[in-house]
Amino acid sequence: MELLPFFEWAETTFLGYIGKTYGGVYATFGQSLHLMALAVLGGSVLVADLRLLNVIMKDVPSEIVIEQAHKWFRIALVIIISTGVFMAAAVAQRMYHNDFFWAKMSALLVGIIFVFAIKRPLLKGSHADLNPIVIKMVASASILVWFSVAATGRWIGFSG
Amino acid sequence: MINEMLVQFAEWLYATGGSRAIEESFYLYNWIETTHVLTIMVCLGMLAFIDLRMLGYALPNVSASTIADRLNVPMMIGFALMFITGLLLFYAKPTYTNQSIWFRIKMVLLVVAFFNAIRFHRHMKASASTWCNEPRAPFNLRVSAALSLGLWAGVVTTGRLIAYDWYHCYRDLPGWLSAAAGCVAD
Numbered sequence: 001m002e003l004l005p006f007f008e009w010a011e012t013t014f015l016g017y018i019g020k021t022y023g024g025v026y027a028t029f030g031q032s033l034h035l036m037a038l039a040v041l042g043g044s045v046l047v048a049d050l051r052l053l054n055v056i057m058k059d060v061p062s063e064i065v066i067e068q069a070h071k072w073f074r075i076a077l078v079i080i081i082s083t084g085v086f087m088a089a090a091v092a093q094r095m096y097h098n099d100f101f102w103a104k105m106s107a108l109l110v111g112i113i114f115v116f117a118i119k120r121p122l123l124k125g126s127h128a129d130l131n132p133i134v135i136k137m138v139a140s141a142s143i144l145v146w147f148s149v150a151a152t153g154r155w156i157g158f159s160g
Numbered sequence: 161m162i163n164e165m166l167v168q169f170a171e172w173l174y175a176t177g178g179s180r181a182i183e184e185s186f187y188l189y190n191w192i193e194t195t196h197v198l199t200i201m202v203c204l205g206m207l208a209f210i211d212l213r214m215l216g217y218a219l220p221n222v223s224a225s226t227i228a229d230r231l232n233v234p235m236m237i238g239f240a241l242m243f244i245t246g247l248l249l250f251y252a253k254p255t256y257t258n259q260s261i262w263f264r265i266k267m268v269l270l271v272v273a274f275f276n277a278i279r280f281h282r283h284m285k286a287s288a289s290t291w292c293n294e295p296r297a298p299f300n301l302r303v304s305a306a307l308s309l310g311l312w313a314g315v316v317t318t319g320r321l322i323a324y325d326w327y328h329c330y331r332d333l334p335g336w337l338s339a340a341a342g343c344v345a346d
Contacts, residue, residue, distance in 0.1 A: 027324060032317040035200060039316070042201020043208045046234065057230045060222050068219045150201055154194045
C-alpha cells in the first residue's frame, strides 16, 4: 500500500498548517509537551518494571505499583501520540522519507502491543502465581522497548 | 561586564580540542543528546511520581515517605547522568548556548527548582511521620510539589527551545533582551 499520498495530505490539514506556520506552537505544544509526556511515560515504565525486577519499593505489593503506574502510562501515551501526530503532520513528507521515523513507529507499535496484549493480561492476577523469571523477562523487555522508542524518536531529528 | 567574561570563557571552551571533537563527531554529539533525553525519562519520571504522590494523584494508598525514599535513588542517578550529559552538550557548543536566552532561563529555573527541592525535603523530613499515610500531603508540601512540576516543565520547554535561534544575538533584538541573552558589542 502506497502511504505517500496520506503523508502529503497530512501536511495540508489544519494541524499540518499550524505546525508549519507557527514555530512557537510547534516547539511548545508539540515538542516540549511530547518530552514532558515522555518523562511521565518513562517514570511509569521504570516505577513498574524496576518494582517487578525487585530493584525498588520491594516493601510495596507489586500489584498495587503496576496498577497505579499503568494509569499514568495510559495518560502519557495518549499525550505522546497526540503531540506526535501534531508534530508529524507539520513535516509529514520529510517523516515519510526518514528511516528513524519508521523505526520509532515500529518500536511504538511493538511497545503498545507488548503492553496491552502481553504485559497487562499476564500481570492482571496475583504476581505470586507467576514464574519470577517470566516477570523479570517481561520487565526487562518493557524497559528495553520504551527506551528504544525514546532513542529512535530523538534520532528522527538527527537524520533526513 | 559579566556577559563579556562569559563570552570570553565560552570562546576559550570552544577552542579546546574536546569541545571541537564532540561537536564535530556526528555520533558522539547525537548520542550524548540522546542520553540526555533518556535520562529525562529516569530523573523527571521519578520526580513526577514523587510529586504526583504528594498531590494525591499517584499511589495514594502507599506511604508518601516510602515513595519519596525509594524513588530518590534512581532519580538522583538519572539527575547525575542528565547533569553530566548537559555539561557535555554545553561544552560542545559553548558560544551558541551561552548566548541563548532559553539556556539562561533554563539555568534560572534549575536554580529555583534546586531551592524548592531543598525546601520540600526539609518540610518532608520534619513532618512526614504525621501525615505520610494520608492520600495527600499537607498544603505547603503540595505547593512545593506543584511548583516542582511546573519548574521542571519549564526546564524541559526552555531546554528544547535552545535549538531555536529566534532571539539570538545576530538577530535584531530590543536592548533588554540583548542584555538578557548575553549579547556583547563586537
